[in-house]
Amino acid sequence: MALNDTLKLRQLLAPANLRPLAAPLLILVILSMMVLPLPVFLLDVFFTFNIAISVMVMLVAMYSTRPLDFSVFPTVLLVTTLLRLSLNVASTRIVLLEGHAGPDAAGKVIEAFGNFLVGGNTAVGLVVFIILTVINFVVITKGAGRIAEVSARFTLDAMPGKQMAIDADLNAGLVDEKEAKRRRKEIAQESDFYGAMDGASKFVRGDAVAGIIILAINIIGGLFVGIMQHDMAVGDAAHTYTLLTIGDGLVAQIPSLIVSVAAGLVVSRVGDEGDVGGLVIGQLFSNPQVMVLTAAIIGVLGLIPGMPNLVFLLLAATLGGMAWMRRKRIAEEAAAAAAPEAAAQVPMPAADNLEASWNDVSQVDVLGLEVGYRLIPMVDKGQDGELLKRIRGLRKKFAQEVGFLSAPVHIRDNLELKPNGYRLALKGVEVGSGDAYPGQFLAINPGRVSGPLAGRETTDPAFGLPAVWIDASMREQAHALGYTVVDASTVVATHLNHVILNHAAELLGRQETQALLDHLGKESPKLVEDLVPKLLPLGTVQRVLQNLLEEGVNIRDMRSIIEVLAENAPRVQDPAQLTTRVREALGRAILQGLFPGNAEVQVMALEPGLERILMQAMAAGGEGGAIEPGLADTLLRQTAQIAQRQEDVGLPPVLLVPAQLRLLLSRFLRRAVPSLKVVSNSEVPENRTIRVTAMVGAQG
Template sequence: MALNDTLNLRQLLTPANLRQLAAPILIIMILSMMVLPLPVFLLDVFFTFNIAVSVMVMLVAMYSRKPLDFSVFPTVLLVTTLLRLSLNVASTRIVLLEGHGGPDAAGKVIEAFGNFLVGGNTAVGIVVFVILTVINFVVITKGAGRIAEVSARFTLDAMPGKQMAIDADLNAGLIDEKEAKRRRKEIAQESDFYGAMDGASKFVRGDAVAGIIILVINIIGGLFVGVMQHDMAVGDAAHTYTLLTIGDGLVAQIPALIISVAAGLVVSRVGDEGDIGGLVIGQLFANPAVMTLTAIIIGVLGLIPGMPNLVFLLLAAVLGGLAWIRHKQMQEAEAEAAAPAAAKQAEAPRADAQEASWNDVSQVDVLGLEVGYRLIPMVDKGQDGELLKRIRGLRKKFAQEVGFLSSPVHIRDNLELKPNAYRIALKGVEVGSGEAYPGQLMAINPGHVSGPLQGRETTDPAFGLPAFWIDTGMREQAHALGYTVVDASTVVATHLNHVILNHAAELLGRQETQALLDHVGKDSPKLIEDLVPKLLPIGTVQRVLQNLLEEGVNIRDMRSIIEVLAEHAPRTQDPVQLTVKVREALGRAIIQGLFPGNADVNVMALEPGLERILMQAMSAGGEGGAIEPGLADTLLRQTAQIAQRQEDIGLPPVLLVPSQLRMLLSRFLRRAVPSLKVISNSEVPESRTIRVTAMIGAQQG
């Protein structure tokens, strides 16, 4: 029995359990001080502990890199406020009971604050106490409370916009699902933190009011106790109890002031991650010109007769010295940055000293990005350009979702472009362009914002949505109005991702096809050997894969694609016919991509009469059968109208047709309605229910 008790005690006293018990024990002790009498020595210990805790809280607030690093601060604010009030109650009890015994009756800490800090002068003590209370209550606490209130409101209003920005980064491949969850959790924590700080600031305000009331009560109560119960003279009683009360008030008010400063430091942080000391030094003393001008102004003031010349001139000399040191540091940094470039230029041979060679014949890049000179820092490896990281993420996400590794993006500067312009080229031909402004943000209107913004009006280059280029300081305002806010590198990366997805078929060249087959051959070597080149040349396989990519079908399931090609290659070498067979085999995945889950397949269909006419045109003209011009115009117009109605009600624009018409209508309608997907009856799995929501006919009633 004793052994079991010992084991249970050891389990209870583990570090983890002790850490969990610390907070409840502290709260119970604090509440106990309000009702139980404390010895004078123990009161001194708790007063000293209160001062130490307040200093620790302020230092943690200063060294925190962002507000959420000190997310427990609202709780700490409540506990420290409760501790001070409990000490006030305990000290009031001792002052009134033992105050007649002299200035040290309530402990050495109160005596020190009452005698040393204010020189034993009750009038000075009262004035100092009132000033500290006013500073704490009127200036620091009120300002910090207002900042917390506004921050809470704007943080809550900005949550939808921030969530949309995270979704945009996730869809663009800039972050993965794990990072998206972390950011969403951080946004929720930030909202909770500022909301808690808005309420917790009321604790400090109430503490300041309570300090004044306790001061008045103690002075009046001390006079009554000293005169009526201990037969002290009125003057002696007033002096003794007032001095003790002042010491008691100051020993509580100074930690309160420190905690209020810590609260102000936490809620007044803006943007940058870093400790406050480093940010202040880095931003306030970063510009040598500012320090030089300040030194000149202070020096001129120091030369005026009657001014404290020594102090002013000494400070001017210090500022001038700091400016000179900072200027030298900046020159050395510039020299170090320029040295590698100069060395590289010196090593480069002169162009006019060499004969022409095959090295002068440059190949056209499959995928290129050209930038104006102001965008160079975004793509400079030496400056750790953010856009480079995003492009690497785009290629990885493209490979995972589409099924092959695209050519690298070759980036170069182009002085012929505007300073903030960029151009995306595919095999030397421009396929996209736009402008980006480093240091600014693009606020994109997703269609349901609550107001305009002050900024440069523009259009999102990827999707054509209306947008504004705004300053970074307007981020929270834009989020609150419902805009999706992204930085300049994200704008370019999203546009590039959009272009790559739309031109995936053109990016799949012979080399990429061979690399893809080699990659599949590592796991299924026999499958590849039986197909290429025994049954099909690699060019035919490439054309089939391109046909799939042109219609937005990914080629991740290469095993199924190769098996279908190997099965039907002995009977036909036509890429179009082979594509039809592959699409039928991939039908489940195609339909799943358009209609996730087991929901009904809501499609548009052709009116039977129109379907017969198109089938006759196909039989008369073969695979490339022509459609009568008037009928073609009506078909295009009606399809566009009905597809738009489908999108308006939240359904994907999908047209279901017989397999003989699918390829013809897909190519014919794709240019007029880019978002339209054309599927055949044979591609829909038997387990899925088809529901026709709209009918396309030659005539509309």
């Protein structure tokens, strides 16, 4: 039993178990010094410990390669400040109680600082103490606090951009999830560190103010105690207690100054890796030309009569020698660097060459969104950006309405853009751009508003309608005037949705087509297996689906599309003809999308004479039959005019033509009238009523 108790005691007293107790014990000792009287010897020990810990803090700050390497510094700053204040309280108690006994009454450390450092002169001591306090309070602490405040602000502002860069690297595969988490944690710690340093600097400033107040209180209290309680002469009491108070102040103020310098060293560092001494020597004395010019200037000053010539000339000679040695070293390094370059011209084994590889090839993003720096909060995961949610919703809605899952949208910041600008890219090529103003709303004029609005006039980036950027306070007024009001994230999301819908065919690549067939194959595996690759190659199926998407036909009914392709593939392999057969099978869905319900199908049609001419052109040249230029111009102009009239009365611009002309006219009219839908007679279900509202090619 005794052996077990001994083992437990050893385990309890092991260094690894005592380490967590070190900080609480230190705080307890510091607080006890404020209320319990200390022997003079212990006071000397604690004063010496205070000086040692201050020097150690400064050296650690100098040899830290990054600010976060000394992330505990704000806590150390608080503890050392509390230690100095506790020592001030303990020393004040001893000075007032035992000061009448002589200069060594408060310990050897205070006596040494009071006599040796200032020569026992109270006036000199007061001046030195005040100068040290001013240096600490006005110069070092104030400057370090300002640097920490600005660093905290800029670090916080830069967090969204840094986090986006990490997400971009993660999406690009440059880093793994573990490294991304480490970087995000480091960014958060950096912001917290500078924020804590900004607050911790107030401790040092308060310590300097407390030092001045304690000095005054000790002098006044010492005079009162010496004269009233110990019957000392006024001069003797003033000399004794002032000297002890100055020694006490200096022994606390010098460590405070050292810690303040350490704080300044930590927060004034930039991103270079390396300790402060190496960086200063490496950067300040790296240019021999600078040292030569400095030596020349100091040498000229040393030749002026009345100047301390020996000191100036000696320093000039030292700088000149250092410049010569530095220039010689640079020449040696250049010669050493030139040797490998010469050796590199000799053919080397393939394993050692630095030729380009496939790792240097980077693929462009299928869909990309680049934003200016003011739009970063809209797409920042850390700030729960509203635009990210909308983009996720857009992709889900696109998959439900169009019939396949598009490529993800890769988002990155671009400092080359305007602060409020954004750019949409498809396969690396810009397909849209615009401006967005977070916190403001875009009031879009649909064409029937009852009054103007004050704001930044612009154009709706998605549909080209006149619009005005307004403040949030004018939102209700804009609604009352008939404007359509949307926020900044909705503007970007709507523009992105418009681009995705218009380029749906380009977004359907072979990988998406295969994924679509695999998804269908889970429910109908035999249907997919019989078609691809037995009857049709994957590329032909992709081309048919792209043809449908180019004309605004969704591909949600993949079962019907695959069945039609499987039925016609033994006889037809041409994608255009297969697309025609698929459209006929999807005719009910096509008309349902244009004229919902059982509404009357109000369409445009070709004048019979024009129809005969076009049929003859088709017969003479096949599907690629050419149209006479004059007739083509008239056809384009009249179709555009009639389509616009259809849209003005709220009807979709639909042109009904014979099946033989549908493909030709669809391709011919699509660029001039993007909103026009060309439907063949064979695509109209028998149960739908057709009414022709306008004739293309009719006179007048």
